[in-house]
Structure formats: C-alpha cells, structure tokens
Amino acid sequence: MSTVLAYLEDTYKLIDKAHVEYIANDERGYYCVLDSTVFYPQGGGQPSDVGTIEAKGVHLTIAFVSFVDGVARHYGDFSSVSLEKGEEVTLYVDEAPRMQNAKAHTAGHLMYTIVESLDKNLIAVKGYHFPDGSYVEFQGSPSFENTETFIAEINTKISEALNEATSVEASLIMPEELAARWSNIPNNLPLGKPLRVVTIGNLHPTPCGGTHLKSLQELKSVVVTKAKRQKGNLKISYKFE
Known part of the structure; x- marks a missing residue:
C-alpha cells in the first residue's frame, strides 16, 4: 500500500480522518502508518508537520513524520492505546509550524x-x-x-x-x-x-x-x-x- 497524501490538495486543511494500516518501529522509534495523511513528511528541504492523532479518545503526540517507500511514518508513543488495522482516527496538524x-x-x-x-x-x-x-x-x-x-x-x-x-x-x-x-x-x-x-x-x-x-x-x-x-x-x- 501507499499513503494518500491529502496535504497536497490543501495546505490549509489541518484536520482529517484516516484509517490505521499498522504500527511498526525502526531506528527512530515506533510509528503509525495510515491509509491517508494531512501530515507533511520531512523532505524536499521542508520540515515535517507535527501534531496529534486522536484514537479512542486519546490524543497521541506526533513529533516527526517521514516518507519511506511511498508510506508516511507518523512517529510517536503508541503504547497508551491499542490500534487495529482499519480503525478510524482523527489527525490534527499544528497550525503555527x-x-x-x-x-x-x-x-x-x-x-x-x-x-x-x-x-x-x-x-x-x-x-x-x-x-x-x-x-x-x-x-x-x-x-x-x-x-x-x-x-x-x-x-x-x-x-x-x-x-x-x-x-x-x-x-x-x-x-x-x-x-x-x-x-x-x-x-x-x-x-x-x-x-x-x-x-x-x-x-x-x-x-x-x-x-x-x-x-x-x-x-x-x-x-x-x-x-x-x-x-x-x-x-x-x-x-x-
């Protein structure tokens, strides 16, 4: 799968819905992969967006987003909530940065x-x-x-x-x-x-x-x-x- 990059359609769209694909980890830490995202992954000389993902009433801080092999990796601490494939979450991009x-x-x-x-x-x-x-x-x-x-x-x-x-x-x-x-x-x-x-x-x-x-x-x-x-x-x- 590849992540749909919703931010390409509207820079001013800061809130969106998405669905969980999976949770994994790499040398940077744990990350969440979604079917779409309004978070800009760092690249092209531009920093990544930061913000939160709301899942099951819990707001999870997203401190960094990267783009690897067509997939956006949203890095954060996902230990406080169990996320299953297909579960709907809400994305909030911090407006100021x-x-x-x-x-x-x-x-x-x-x-x-x-x-x-x-x-x-x-x-x-x-x-x-x-x-x-x-x-x-x-x-x-x-x-x-x-x-x-x-x-x-x-x-x-x-x-x-x-x-x-x-x-x-x-x-x-x-x-x-x-x-x-x-x-x-x-x-x-x-x-x-x-x-x-x-x-x-x-x-x-x-x-x-x-x-x-x-x-x-x-x-x-x-x-x-x-x-x-x-x-x-x-x-x-x-x-x-």
Missing part, C-alpha cells in the same frame, strides 16, 4: 524562480526551506559579474511580486507541458506521468511536492541576504516573514 513552513517554502520558490529567470545559466538543485537559515543552491556558472548588484536585482523583483499580491497555484501537468513552458527543467523527470508543479504569478512553473501559501499577500517580506560559491554551487540565502 505548518504555516511557517509553507511561508518558508513559498518564499524559497519565489526567490529561486526569479533567480532562474534572471540568469538562465543557473538551475536550482537543492533547497533548505527551514525557518532558520533558509537557502537554495544552484548549479551552473553565473553570467553576472557583480554579486551585490545581482542580489539587489533579485530583491527588486521579489518586492515587485509581493506588492502585486501574486497568486500561488499548485497543479498537475505532464512533464512534456512543463518542458514546453520552461526549458531549464531537471532531466530526470519521469515522462508520461502527471507532475505536480507550483506556479507563482507569471513566473515559470517548478516541480514541487511541498506545502505552499495561496498568495504572496501572506508574506510580509522576502529578502536575499547573501550569495556565495560552495562546493561548486552557488548558495543563495534568504530571510522571510
């Missing part, structure tokens, strides 16, 4: 799509969208000569997008359609299979499985703070609120 992570991820996408649009020699290959120390790494040889000038140009474009309260949309498209809309896409995308992409206003769509805001209006600011070469890549750091 969910929305903070969505802000960080959306801010990162805004920044790196603008960077890619300004300098087509740069392709984003790694993101760290944690609230503390957020950054995106790019492959390629930058075409700009002055780093400070380039940072200023990025921040100007970011401010313009924020002032326009630009929409943020997630949708499923075919890789071939993505390639037609933007030439600099990863070369390892599976062909013939729908791909989830996030599009911010008129910027190019980018593949993503994370949680995002509905509009840039929910961001007060996004600012690139520095850019430096690191292990052959260009690391661009940003702050947001």
